[in-house]
Amino acid sequence: MNSEQHPYHCNDISKQTGMVVKTVGMHTGGGPLRIVISGFPKIVGKTLLDKRQYLLDHLDYQRRILLLEPRGHDAMYAAFLVEPDLPEADMAVLFSYGETCSYMCGYATIALGRFAIDYGLVKGVSPETVVKIQCPCGLVATKVQYDDGKTGATRLQSVPCFVFATAVKVNVEKYNEVQCDIVFGGTFYAYADISQFGLNFGTASVKDIIAVSMTTTKAVSSLVKPYHPELTEASYISGTILYENSLMENTPVKFMLVYGDRHAERSGCGSGSCGFLALLHHKGLIRVDELKTFVNGKTQSQLTGRIVKTVTVKELPAVITEVSGRAFYTGECTYYCEDDDTLPFLQLK
Known part of the structure; x- marks a missing residue:
């Protein structure tokens, strides 16, 4: 039939x-x-x-x-x-x-x-x-x-992306003091090395990653109030991005975003990748027009990205970024x- x-x-x-x-x-x-x-x-x-x-x-x-x-x-x-x-x-x-x-x-x-x-x-x-x-x-x-x-x-x-704060130290429940960077890539995220929690993407469960990320978002939000000079409505931390051994030249960025109430990102995360490009440029680890690969730590989904040019948002140094992918x-x-x-x-x- x-x-x-x-x-x-x-x-x-x-x-x-x-x-x-x-x-x-x-x-x-x-x-x-x-x-x-x-x-x-x-x-x-x-x-x-x-x-x-x-x-x-x-x-x-x-x-x-x-x-x-x-x-x-x-x-x-x-x-x-x-x-x-x-x-x-x-x-x-x-x-x-x-x-x-x-x-x-x-x-x-x-x-x-x-x-x-x-x-x-x-x-x-x-x-x-x-x-x-x-x-x-x-x-x-x-x-x-x-x-x-x-x-x-x-x-x-993208819209202009910029680093709001680096090396922010917060006390995260069960993990004591950890360090984060706060970056705007279309929305504000906290970026933290996953090794600070004794985890890695190879062995950590998605449940573990969600729990750590949500706890970090809560801790950072209670301490840091990010500010966007042209989009005040978005001046809050939307989630946490955990990354693994990624802030280095000539290496793919492996990371995972958890936002809202336990939502784990499946894709390579466009806004998170844009923020990462801004962070890497701020740290002197990427040049304008240099390609970078972004990999989801659990699904292995990938995007590629680059910085198009440097700009400013009011008085803040920023970058215009470009990420590439395929939708189906x-x-x-x-x-x-x-x-x-x-x-x-x-x-x-």
């Missing part, structure tokens, strides 16, 4: 439900993305940050339905496409995971560059098509390979939430 001969018949479920949302699924290096293309309530606001706040204040219930179990899971990320308020932008996006909305997601933006061409938001031009995307952290540019109607790998050029489609799906569903979402801890 082939798929066209199956004997099953289903009534029109959409007539029985209060919510019907159509999505496109993608992944970049294993990092999942659910792009919302229709059916979600309108997200309003004058600016993109206004829209972000409106989503959290007025549509949080619907947002959680799409991201949490039983329709989602702990690692799920969503992209809500909205109208940009910057005239030069081709599109605008709000990034979201289980608890809240983030200011940047590099792997999701790499996927969106390809999606924008394949779904007709931007016309493809050979050999490379530029897609300008307004993110909550600012305007970024993706450069997507395009050949004979086919899209390929994507280069993501996982499918298209329509999600329902019937009016009488008494358990529309779950978040077990």
Whole structure:
């Protein structure tokens, strides 16, 4: 029996439900993305940050339905496409995971560059098509390979990235004093050598990495209040990146990000890689236009990156970075939430 001969018949479920949302699924290096293309309530606001706040204040219930179990899971990320308020932008996006909305997601933006061409938001031009995307952290540019109607790998050029603080010493529960660097790569992360915790990616479980990272984020956040002079709303630490023997010349950077409430990054992490490039440049370990490889410590997913140029953010020295990767489609799906569903979402801890 082939798929066209199956004997099953289903009534029109959409007539029985209060919510019907159509999505496109993608992944970049294993990092999942659910792009919302229709059916979600309108997200309003004058600016993109206004829209972000409106989503959290007025549509949080619907947002959680799409991201949490039983329709989602702990690692799920969503992209809500909205109208940009910057005239030069081709599109605008709000990034979201289980608890809240983030200011940047590099792997999701790499996927969106390809999606924008394949779904007709931007016309493809050979050999490379530029897609300008307004993110909550600012305007970024993706450069997507395009050949004979086919899209390929994507280069993501970041907002300015900078080091906020280095060698910050904090007392982490069970591990006493450890040292971290605080860097902005689209959002603020704490960067810490995993060896300080007696761990390495080869033998540590993901559960161990999550526990250590979350404890570190809590400790650093209680001591350090990072500040972005042009994006004050993002002036907090979003998560911790543990790295292994990586702050050296001519070696791949092996690391893993844990953000929010126990979310372990699957991809090579675009925003984390951008921050790493800024940190390496600050320490004199990488030059402009020098290529660097970034490897997820557990999944082995990779991105490559380089520094495009040096700039400033107000008085702070910063860099424009570029990371490269490939996104793939996982499918298209329509999600329902019937009016009488008494358990529309779950978040077990």
